[in-house]
Amino acid sequence: MIDAIDKEILRTLQNDGRMSATALAAEVGLTVAPCHRRLKDLEASGVISGYRAVVDPSSVGLGFEALVFVSLAQVDRTTIDKFEAEVSENRRITSAQRLFGDPDYILKVVTKDLDEYQKFYDTELTSLPGVLRLRSTLVMKNLKPSAGLPL
Template identity: 75%
Template sequence: MIDELDREILRRLQNDGRMSATALAAEVGLTVAPCHRRLKDLERSGAISGYRAVVDPASVGLGFEALVFVTLAKVDRATMDQFEARVTASAHITSAQRLFGDPDYILKVMAEDLPAYQRFFDDELTNLSGVQRVSSTIVMKNLKPGAGLPI
C-alpha cells in the first residue's frame, strides 16, 4: 500500500529521477536507509517502472510532431493485435493509445520535418493492417511534454 510518504518520494522522483537517495531522504524527511528501503519497495511493487533520460527532440533532429487519428476497418482481436504490433515496433511512433469510440487510436509521431513525416505517412501509416481511415494534425507547441502524474 502506498502511503503519503511514498507519494512524496514519487512526486520528487518524477521531477528529478537522478536525485540521489541521500538528497531524496533529506527532502522527504527520512534518513538514507529507510528512504532507500522505500525506494526499493516502490521499484519491486512496480510503482516505479523504470528510469530514463528526457531527450529534447529538436536537439536530435526530431523537430516535427504530429498526432495521428486512426480508425480501423474492422475491430476484432486479430486486426487489433496485428495493428498494435506494427505500431509498437515503429520507432517514429512515440506514444499510442487505444480509445473508446471514434477514432480507435491516437498516435504521436516524431519526424525530422514535414517531408520526412509525409514519407512516413505515405509509406508506413497508410500501410498498417486493417486501417480504414488515417488523419493527422500538426502539433504547433507542446505545452506539457512528459508531465508527471498528479500524485
C-alpha cells in the same frame, strides 16, 4: 499500499529521477536507510517501472510532431493484435493510445520535418494492419511534453 511518504518520493523522483538516495531522503524528510528501503519496495512492486533521460527532440533533429487519429476497418482481436504489435515496434511512433469510440487510436509521431512525415505517412502509416482512415493534425507547440502523474 502507497502512503503519503511514498507519494512524496514518487513526486520528487518524477521531477528529478537522478536524485541520489541521500538527497531524496532529505527532500522527503527521512533518513537514508528507510528512504532507500521504500524506494526499493516501489521498484520491486512495479510502482516505479523504470528511469530514463528526457531528450529535447529538436536538439537531436526531431522537431516535427503530428498526432494521427486512426480508425480501423474492423475491430476484431486479430486486427487489433497485429495493429498494436506494429505500432509498438515503430520507433517514429512515440505514443499510442487506444480510444473508446471513433477514432480507435491516437498516435504521436515524431520526425525531422514535414517532408519526412509525409513519406512516413505514405509508406508506413497507411500500411498498418486494418487501417480504414488516418487523420493528422500537426503540433504547433508542445506545452507539457512529459508531465508526471498528479500525485
